[in-house]
Amino acid sequence: MPEIGVLADDFTGATDIATAYASRGYRPVVLTDPAGEAGADADVVVAALKTRTAPVEEAVAVSLAAFDRLRALGCERFVFKYCSTFDSTDRGNIGPVLDALVDRTGARHVVVVPAFPANGRTVYQGQLFVGDQLLENSPMRHHPLTPMTRSRLAEILRPQTRQSVGEIHLDVVRAGKLREAIDAAAERYLVLDVITDEDLVAIAEATAGDVLVSGGAGLALGAPAGGSDPAQAWEAPAGRRLVVCGSASARTREQVAYAAAHGQPMLRLDVPGLAERPEEVVQSSLDWFERQDPASAPVIYSVGEPGDVRSGPETAARTEKALAAIVSGAVRRGVTRCIVAGGETSGAVVGRLGIAALRIGSPIAPGVCWAEGVTGEGDRVALALKSGNFGEPGMFATAWEVLR
Numbered sequence: 001m002p003e004i005g006v007l008a009d010d011f012t013g014a015t016d017i018a019t020a021y022a023s024r025g026y027r028p029v030v031l032t033d034p035a036g037e038a039g040a041d042a043d044v045v046v047a048a049l050k051t052r053t054a055p056v057e058e059a060v061a062v063s064l065a066a067f068d069r070l071r072a073l074g075c076e077r078f079v080f081k082y083c084s085t086f087d088s089t090d091r092g093n094i095g096p097v098l099d100a101l102v103d104r105t106g107a108r109h110v111v112v113v114p115a116f117p118a119n120g121r122t123v124y125q126g127q128l129f130v131g132d133q134l135l136e137n138s139p140m141r142h143h144p145l146t147p148m149t150r151s152r153l154a155e156i157l158r159p160q161t162r163q164s165v166g167e168i169h170l171d172v173v174r175a176g177k178l179r180e181a182i183d184a185a186a187e188r189y190l191v192l193d194v195i196t197d198e199d200l201v202a203i204a205e206a207t208a209g210d211v212l213v214s215g216g217a218g219l220a221l222g223a224p225a226g227g228s229d230p231a232q233a234w235e236a237p238a239g240r241r242l243v244v245c246g247s248a249s250a251r252t253r254e255q256v257a258y259a260a261a262h263g264q265p266m267l268r269l270d271v272p273g274l275a276e277r278p279e280e281v282v283q284s285s286l287d288w289f290e291r292q293d294p295a296s297a298p299v300i301y302s303v304g305e306p307g308d309v310r311s312g313p314e315t316a317a318r319t320e321k322a323l324a325a326i327v328s329g330a331v332r333r334g335v336t337r338c339i340v341a342g343g344e345t346s347g348a349v350v351g352r353l354g355i356a357a358l359r360i361g362s363p364i365a366p367g368v369c370w371a372e373g374v375t376g377e378g379d380r381v382a383l384a385l386k387s388g389n390f391g392e393p394g395m396f397a398t399a400w401e402v403l404r
């Protein structure tokens with residue numbers, strides 16, 4: 001029977017926190033279709049949602065439905081997983097989803113912990129840093145869907161919620177009386193400072209009895225050790241490889257540049273062409289893929305440099321749809337192993353493939369792992385759903401090595 005239910009607001013976030021739980025000795029399963037089955041041995045069930053940029057009402061409805069499903073599966077403690085860079089806007093839905101989950105669970109306090117030190121996300125004096133930069137000065141400032149122009153988390157969250165938001169700073173997190181500080185706080189949501197993994201352990205210990213916590217995969221990294229073998233490698237299906245990138249993030253652009261410099265076949269998706277002739281663009285991309293050396297790992301990407309990002313509300317959705325159609329076509333042409341860069345993009349790809357659940361396999365980098373699913377047509381595929389800003393620059397070439 002699962003104990004922990006996670007609502008992840010995008011698909012890369014879902015495999016990010018699932019791989020963190022696996023590294024702590026838990027047996028997570030990621031449900032990419034809320035109606036999917038968790039399996040008998042899962043102790044953590046992660047519901048992968050595509051709500052990060054959804055309108056508030058839709059995000060709340062989808063999250064509550066997933067919460068009810070997790071509770072029906074037996075989960076008793078819940079994690080609302082959002083991005084380690086707190087991706088949202090004033091009209092964003094982290095606040096409204098939290099409010100709705102508070103109503104459902106009756107939680108008196110909910111911690112807000114996006115920090116993920118291994119990936120450079122830390123919180124100090126309530127401000128989120130990416131490496132040595134404040135969030136607002138980091139490349140997240142230019143994200144096509146959720147540009148982050150402030151760094152103080154309480155200031156980002158307050159306009160989104162009807163609840164009060166406070167902060168608990170590092171000296172208190174480290175003083176050994178964090179539970180008392182949380183209980184004494186007047187505010188409902190509490191932004192916690194975190195600089196190291198030890199701080200995450202202190203937070204996990206202090207909140208072990210909380211019905212609801214919120215944050216990034218760091219919440220799982222601090223969790224007490226579970227009972228199973230962390231190495232859950234499975235045999236990857238034989239077949240062709242493909243990398244698709246719908247992420248405009250700085251790290252993905254570095255990975256694209258690295259792959260190009262190291263001889264991987266590269267195709268830049270014709271994003272402007274999608275407006276007029278989407279099917280033709282998808283078909284010509286698949287024709288290009290078929291012409292590549294079957295032993296290679298071709299890369300199809302939509303942003304090589306920041307100037308490639310096209311504005312317009314339809315462009316992002318069109319690009320996601322095209323990349324999803326390309327992966328689906330490529331799977332029909334023998335692809336069994338695929339890296340997908342970008343959270344929204346990953347949601348579109350997994351949805352199009354008709355995969356209901358993902359089993360977690362070998363870790364690739366902090367926050368990134370191989371995951372296995374079965375498509376609606378019955379094909380077994382290995383996917384690495386990579387957050388835009390995660391992974392080493394060379395991972396499009398090296399990630400395959402950890403796949404058995």
Ligand SMILES: Nc1ncnc2c1ncn2[C@@H]1O[C@H](COP(=O)(O)OP(=O)(O)O)[C@@H](O)[C@H]1O
Nearest residue numbers: 247249302309310316319320342343344345388
């Ligand atoms: N050239 C482009 N112009 C405009 N939007 C794009 C372009 N390429 C990708 N996008 C969109 O940008 C969004 C990137 O979000 P996502 O896939 O979550 O990446 P990340 O993980 O970096 O946030 C997607 O909706 C994608 O379709």
Ligand SMILES: O=C(O)[C@@H](O)C(=O)COP(=O)(O)O
Nearest residue numbers: 012013016083084343387388
């Ligand atoms: O917490 C994180 O940073 C990731 O798990 C995450 O949510 C990634 O989102 P994208 O960068 O949009 O892939």
